[in-house]
Amino acid sequence: MGILTNRRVLLGIGGSVAAYKGAEVVRLLKAAGARVRVVLTAGGARFITPLTLQALSGRPVHEDLLDPAAEAAMGHIELARWAELVLIAPASANLMGRLAAGLADDLLTTACLATAAPVMVAPAMNRHMWAAAATRANRHTLEQRGVILLGPDEGDQACGDSGPGRMVEPAELVATVARHFGGGPLAGLRVMVTAGPTREALDPVRYLSNRSSGRMGFAVAAAARRAGAEVVLVAGPVALATPPGVERVDTVSAADMLETVMSNLAGCDIFVAAAAVADYRPAQRRPDKIKKDAAIMELALERTPDILATVAMVEEGPFIVGFAAETRDLERHARDKLERKGPDLVAANLVGDKQGFDSDYNALTVYWRGGSRDLGRATKGELADGLITLIAERMIEQG
Numbered sequence: 001m002g003i004l005t006n007r008r009v010l011l012g013i014g015g016s017v018a019a020y021k022g023a024e025v026v027r028l029l030k031a032a033g034a035r036v037r038v039v040l041t042a043g044g045a046r047f048i049t050p051l052t053l054q055a056l057s058g059r060p061v062h063e064d065l066l067d068p069a070a071e072a073a074m075g076h077i078e079l080a081r082w083a084e085l086v087l088i089a090p091a092s093a094n095l096m097g098r099l100a101a102g103l104a105d106d107l108l109t110t111a112c113l114a115t116a117a118p119v120m121v122a123p124a125m126n127r128h129m130w131a132a133a134a135t136r137a138n139r140h141t142l143e144q145r146g147v148i149l150l151g152p153d154e155g156d157q158a159c160g161d162s163g164p165g166r167m168v169e170p171a172e173l174v175a176t177v178a179r180h181f182g183g184g185p186l187a188g189l190r191v192m193v194t195a196g197p198t199r200e201a202l203d204p205v206r207y208l209s210n211r212s213s214g215r216m217g218f219a220v221a222a223a224a225r226r227a228g229a230e231v232v233l234v235a236g237p238v239a240l241a242t243p244p245g246v247e248r249v250d251t252v253s254a255a256d257m258l259e260t261v262m263s264n265l266a267g268c269d270i271f272v273a274a275a276a277v278a279d280y281r282p283a284q285r286r287p288d289k290i291k292k293d294a295a296i297m298e299l300a301l302e303r304t305p306d307i308l309a310t311v312a313m314v315e316e317g318p319f320i321v322g323f324a325a326e327t328r329d330l331e332r333h334a335r336d337k338l339e340r341k342g343p344d345l346v347a348a349n350l351v352g353d354k355q356g357f358d359s360d361y362n363a364l365t366v367y368w369r370g371g372s373r374d375l376g377r378a379t380k381g382e383l384a385d386g387l388i389t390l391i392a393e394r395m396i397e398q399g
């Protein structure tokens with residue numbers, strides 16, 4: 001039984017390069033147990049064939065508003081009534097405009113007008129088209145009418161531009177659909193995630209820190225939210241947008257992060273320590289800027305508090321996931337951290353000049369007492385989804 005078992009989803013696919021991802025949306029919806037019927041616009045059919053979508057959905061694809069056979073039984077009304085949810089992915093600027101104008105000039109727009117089901121729209125277009133005043137107005141109109149906009153994401157676009165306009169990834173869309181129906185493996189749980197570096201002040205203008213961008217931790221927070229959890233994200237100093245639906249608390253130093261974590265721990269079911277917390281800090285923070293008088297300067301450093309180990313010592317505390325950032329001997333060091341710091345899982349990554357830190361990609365192997373799982377190399381978003389699935393499985397396993 002999947003989290004969407006027997007849910008009836010009408011998937012509209014518009015005319016955008018991202019239409020090929022519509023096939024993956026169908027596959028994932030089906031894998032989650034949903035019943036899927038696909039409506040392909042004329043534009044969409046230029047990018048992906050009905051045959052592919054038919055094979056994946058297991059049903060004929062609907063394309064024509066004035067199909068005599070279907071319309072003998074008022075096909076567009078039947079489709080609109082059948083749907084428990086309409087998901088349009090991708091939605092082009094043109095399709096959003098037609099929906100906002102209330103047009104019924106093809107099967108998809110007509111079904112949207114005729115349905116009582118909620119409508120979710122995942123836009124996909126060039127970033128300038130997304131920023132255009134007309135698109136902004138259409139988006140506003142749709143939202144005012146209760147249409148749920150999903151994304152778009154930011155990133156590289158098929159046209160060579162980079163910016164907002166990419167369709168949200170299929171797995172994220174399906175997780176949102178699952179959440180809409182009250183599903184998700186972490187539904188009802190509270191998750192706290194630490195992310196990013198810490199800064200340990202030397203003087204009023206300088207600090208010790210590291211290359212963590214916060215992307216891995218932010219991806220874990222977003223994945224936990226997609227899985228239905230309430231999420232608190234304790235962030236070090238990073239330049240990232242807060243994932244939708246996530247509560248964020250910004251911190252600076254290790255001491256600051258520890259205090260924030262401990263004051264949010266009550267009621268927390270899962271704690272994920274993805275932050276690259278500084279292990280040492282200057283023993284003294286100088287009140288004034290250090291002058292460059294000496295030819296060689298020595299700094300005395302002291303240990304910072306270990307946040308992960310502190311949380312692991314709390315009685316009846318949450319399920320705990322630590323990270324291990326290593327440059328060699330990944331498994332040995334990860335298993336050592338598992339024993340020394342006391343988490344339930346350790347997600348280990350090799351880090352270096354070109355991997356782990358400050359990249360959209362990573363590779364993770366997760367260790368626990370008596371087992372491990374290689375999540376492979378993928379985007380941090382995909383790895384975060386894999387990690388969340390594994391956390392849910394291990395929690396069930398541990399009872």
Ligand code: PMT
Pocket residue numbers: 194196197211212213214215216217254273274275276277278279304305306307308309321322323324325326337349351356357358359
């Ligand atoms: O932020 P990105 O650019 O996306 O990069 C991702 C990442 C490489 C930072 C991330 O995947 C990662 O590995 N995070 C943990 C980095 C780290 O500090 O690893 P560590 O092996 O030094 O620490 C082990 C664990 O103890 C970690 O869970 C860490 O959060 C925790 N720790 C460490 C020191 C400390 N004082 N307190 C802690 O809680």
